[in-house]
Amino acid sequence: xxxxxxxxxxxxxxxxxxxxxxxxxxxxxxxxxxxxxxxxxxxxxxxxxxxxxxxxxxxxxxxxxxxxxxxxxxxxxxxxxxxxxxxxxxxxxxxxxxxxxxxxxxxxxxxxxxxxxxxxxxxxxxxxxxxxxxxxxxxxxxxxxxxxxxxxxxxxxxxxxxxxxxxxxxxxxxxxxx
Numbered sequence: 001x002x003x004x005x006x007x008x009x010x011x012x013x014x015x016x017x018x019x020x021x022x023x024x025x026x027x028x029x030x031x032x033x034x035x036x037x038x039x040x041x042x043x044x045x046x047x048x049x050x051x052x053x054x055x056x057x058x059x060x061x062x063x064x065x066x067x068x069x070x071x072x073x074x075x076x077x078x079x080x081x082x083x084x085x086x087x088x089x090x091x092x093x094x095x096x097x098x099x100x101x102x103x104x105x106x107x108x109x110x111x112x113x114x115x116x117x118x119x120x121x122x123x124x125x126x127x128x129x130x131x132x133x134x135x136x137x138x139x140x141x142x143x144x145x146x147x148x149x150x151x152x153x154x155x156x157x158x159x160x161x162x163x164x165x166x167x168x169x170x171x172x173x174x175x176x177x178x
Contacts, residue, residue, distance in 0.1 A: 075101030078161035099131035100160025
């Protein structure tokens with residue numbers, strides 16, 4: 001399994017924790033909490049609960065709160081960035097599409113893993129069977145520059161967006177629309 005470098009690093013020296021959330025491309029509905037590099041639990045976005053992990057097994061108790069707030073679900077947060085740009089230009093928001101989001105996140109992770117600044121040889125191979133995309137946009141920018149990709153201002157209705165941080169520290173963004 002590829003762990004995304006998409007890591008929200010949150011540390012608390014006062015209580016001797018070094019919390020870090022990680023997500024996995026093959027499991028977009030969960031975020032995994034690590035403390036000092038050791039997995040200690042996971043957040044389930046679908047059912048909104050935290051579950052502890054002791055290194056061998058998941059504990060049965062499901063809690064409504066995690067030790068630290070989980071990051072926003074990548075696709076939802078990414079599409080919110082795209083829609084904020086669209087709003088600045090007076091354009092209607094794209095509607096969230098789960099398949100396009102899964103495709104965008106998988107493409108972003110792949111590009112980040114291989115430091116691919118532009119499109120892959122076939123971006124559309126990331127779109128799940130039974131779904132489709134009309135177009136794709138991508139970018140690889142330094143963190144903190146905001147969202148960047150083609151297709152942000154087009155006249156499509158549905159979209160999915162995702163991003164991942166590469167080992168070079170850049171943010172690899174991907175957007176699928178239809």
